[in-house]
Amino acid sequence: MIEKSDRRDFIKKAALLTGALSMAGSSTLAMSNSIQNSRNPLPQWKGFNLLDFFSPNPDRPYGGSTEEDFKWMTDWGFDFVRIPMAYPSYLEIDRSRDITPEEVFSINKEAVERVDQLVYMAHKHNLHVSINLHRAPGYCINAGFHEPYNLWKDKEAQEAFYWHWNMWAERYKNISREWISFDLLNEPAMIDDMNNQHASKTYVPGDIYAKVIEEAANAIWKQNPDHLIIADGNQVGTRIIPEITHLPIGQSCRGYYPGIISHYKAPWAMKDIDNLPPLKYPGQVGDQYLSRDMLEKFYEPWIKLAQSGTGVHCGECGCYNKTPHDIFLAWFGDVVDILSSSDIGFALWNFRGDFGILDSGRKDVDYEDWHGHKLDRKLLDLIRKA
Numbered sequence: 001m002i003e004k005s006d007r008r009d010f011i012k013k014a015a016l017l018t019g020a021l022s023m024a025g026s027s028t029l030a031m032s033n034s035i036q037n038s039r040n041p042l043p044q045w046k047g048f049n050l051l052d053f054f055s056p057n058p059d060r061p062y063g064g065s066t067e068e069d070f071k072w073m074t075d076w077g078f079d080f081v082r083i084p085m086a087y088p089s090y091l092e093i094d095r096s097r098d099i100t101p102e103e104v105f106s107i108n109k110e111a112v113e114r115v116d117q118l119v120y121m122a123h124k125h126n127l128h129v130s131i132n133l134h135r136a137p138g139y140c141i142n143a144g145f146h147e148p149y150n151l152w153k154d155k156e157a158q159e160a161f162y163w164h165w166n167m168w169a170e171r172y173k174n175i176s177r178e179w180i181s182f183d184l185l186n187e188p189a190m191i192d193d194m195n196n197q198h199a200s201k202t203y204v205p206g207d208i209y210a211k212v213i214e215e216a217a218n219a220i221w222k223q224n225p226d227h228l229i230i231a232d233g234n235q236v237g238t239r240i241i242p243e244i245t246h247l248p249i250g251q252s253c254r255g256y257y258p259g260i261i262s263h264y265k266a267p268w269a270m271k272d273i274d275n276l277p278p279l280k281y282p283g284q285v286g287d288q289y290l291s292r293d294m295l296e297k298f299y300e301p302w303i304k305l306a307q308s309g310t311g312v313h314c315g316e317c318g319c320y321n322k323t324p325h326d327i328f329l330a331w332f333g334d335v336v337d338i339l340s341s342s343d344i345g346f347a348l349w350n351f352r353g354d355f356g357i358l359d360s361g362r363k364d365v366d367y368e369d370w371h372g373h374k375l376d377r378k379l380l381d382l383i384r385k386a
Contacts, residue, residue, distance in 0.1 A: 043079075070125040083119075150194075166219040253314050262317075263320050306344060313344065
């Protein structure tokens with residue numbers, strides 16, 4: 001269980017820990033886009049997404065990370081966790097009705113301190129933490145919560161977005177960029193109906209997305225000009241963002257391509273899940289031939305971006321538990337090999353759960369008992385070797 005601690009105690013402990021780790025020989029991150037590099041400027045972090053604050057309703061949590069979770073991650077050689085948060089999870093609001101624009105600023109002190117505790121536990125176990133707004137004021141890739149405005153169209157939403165990032169940056173302003181980063185917005189897209197999980201998701205006009213990124217980054221850098229910032233690729237994390245390569249901001253891709261494998265029979269991602277074609281990898285599936293060559297072409301722009309001097313990391317990857325396990329491993333082995341061979345790290349979605357190495361609920365895995373959990377040893381071995 002997470003211990004109770006006030007914010008002052010957390011900041012003091014985190015600052016001391018950061019200093020100790022830095023003195024122990026941690027490298028300084030290089031994020032200069034003025035120099036042409038042959039290697040990815042970001043570290044090749046490997047780890048997991050933690051869903052403790054993923055739900056907009058804190059009474060319906062997805063997570064519940066424990067001290068043991070962090071110990072196991074470190075023992076297995078991982079060094080990174082991403083915390084995708086729904087901003088309503090840390091608000092004090094009336095949840096019996098739709099949120100109002102004014103309530104977007106109603107911070108719940110105890111909820112924010114629970115985020116502090118999660119960050120502190122990760123740092124205690126030598127894990128870099130990436131704070132992400134999975135749901136931001138005016139935007140989320142997922143339905144399930146009624147936003148009071150549109151991030152891409154409404155200045156009021158954008159100002160709220162910048163305000164939230166300024167708050168988090170101020171909260172962690174004394175934490176080194178070696179141990180914390182700020183992943184601005186999960187999987188941006190233009191969505192024609194935010195309340196329809198199968199609505200069309202298209203490319204955000206580059207100038208609009210770049211403006212939102214730069215203003216949010218400035219709000220963060222006001223608190224600490226050395227804070228490390230990452231922006232998810234456009235069109236649901238799949239496309240690089242050429243409009244911001246002049247800025248010292250990393251970019252985050254996804255390890256879900258093609259979706260027919262990664263989200264096979266996932267009800268929130270696919271229609272008519274009972275009539276999907278059988279999977280093969282490599283092989284013909286519907287009108288596509290799925291192969292490593294196809295994956296290499298998909299990741300080529302990201303690899304070139306990393307080689308040009310912009311840091312690249314894969315913030316989410318993995319496979320829903322309805323994909324046959326042997327096909328998943330064959331495909332995912334190629335994905336992580338392509339990324340790793342170009343010094344691009346990755347974070348599995350998630351640690352425990354449908355995509356995870358623990359308690360994934362797959363029906364075709366010979367699980368290993370791990371302290372009362374069901375461990376997918378083959379998947380663990382695959383990502384440890386990457």
